[in-house]
Amino acid sequence: MTSTAQTGYVSTVDGVLQITIATAANGTSMDFGGIVAGTAALRSLGADVGAVLLTSSGANFCAGGNVRGFAAADDRAAHIYGLATDLHHFVRALDATAVPVVAGVHGWAAGAGMSLVCAADIALGGPGTKLRPAYPGIGLSPDGGMSWTLPRIVGLGRAREILLTDAVLDADEAVRLGILSRLVADEDVQSAALDLARTLAAGPRSTHASIKTLLAQSTSSTLSDQLDREREAIAAAADGPTGREGVDAFVAKRKPEYR
Numbered sequence: 001m002t003s004t005a006q007t008g009y010v011s012t013v014d015g016v017l018q019i020t021i022a023t024a025a026n027g028t029s030m031d032f033g034g035i036v037a038g039t040a041a042l043r044s045l046g047a048d049v050g051a052v053l054l055t056s057s058g059a060n061f062c063a064g065g066n067v068r069g070f071a072a073a074d075d076r077a078a079h080i081y082g083l084a085t086d087l088h089h090f091v092r093a094l095d096a097t098a099v100p101v102v103a104g105v106h107g108w109a110a111g112a113g114m115s116l117v118c119a120a121d122i123a124l125g126g127p128g129t130k131l132r133p134a135y136p137g138i139g140l141s142p143d144g145g146m147s148w149t150l151p152r153i154v155g156l157g158r159a160r161e162i163l164l165t166d167a168v169l170d171a172d173e174a175v176r177l178g179i180l181s182r183l184v185a186d187e188d189v190q191s192a193a194l195d196l197a198r199t200l201a202a203g204p205r206s207t208h209a210s211i212k213t214l215l216a217q218s219t220s221s222t223l224s225d226q227l228d229r230e231r232e233a234i235a236a237a238a239d240g241p242t243g244r245e246g247v248d249a250f251v252a253k254r255k256p257e258y259r
Helices: 032-043 067-072 076-096 112-119 146-154 156-164 171-177 186-201 205-218 223-238 241-252
Strands: 002-006 010-013 016-022 051-056 101-105 108-110 122-125 130-132
Touching: 010 032, 016 032, 016 112, 016 186, 032 076, 051 186, 067 076, 076 112, 101 112, 101 186, 108 112, 112 130, 112 146, 122 171, 122 186, 146 156, 205 223, 205 241, 223 241
Parallel strands: 016 051, 051 101, 101 122, 108 130
Antiparallel strands: 002 010, 010 016
16 A cells, blocks of 8 residues: 655655655755654654654765755854754654654764664664764764663663764674664665565554553663553553454464554
8 A cells, every 4th residue: 555645755655654864965964854854744643654764865874964064054053953953853753653663774874864773663784884973073962862862772881982982883783782673785775674664564553552662661660660561551452453353363373464
């Protein structure tokens, strides 16, 4: 099934909301046309969407902010403040999204591009994928949530080292640290990410939403409180249409039809 919802930056196909966050223009720096359009699409997410895919139409996933644009601004502080505001609306919208967020990370993910990789639920890369905070290289501090997400992925001590030394992470190291989920061939990164997003979109959407909620709550929860939340969630799922279909399909030895 293909939705008719489509813009230059945003399209919905087979239940996947695809958001282009960088293009070939300006060296694949972050394209705020895509960021703003993506925020609007995420805020009005319909029942036809079961997954989100962050992608790029350029040679890299995202090379970070447009540094030449920073330099050319009459008021650099105001310019970057505005960009960070738009980016943070997008990150908040991603965080609030109940469906899985997938990133297809080909080439470089630097600066705010790396922030968006860290914001995804699942990020696929290739052997040639590289990540770098890039902020110290231009004398700036992180944005896009990296100072919050990165320590939760790799640990506070490792995050300190990566950020303070402006470390370049190759694909294998990024997988080992958990920033990238797994690797595929470089030429297959974007197609593999789309295939994964389509598979997720066709899956049990209420289950995905529950998993994301439980994981988010776990960071500030005691084990005892989390066990209570899990009990309530699984009991509710068992009496819902998704849980009923999943259990009935298992017993009948057939593929469940969640949609």
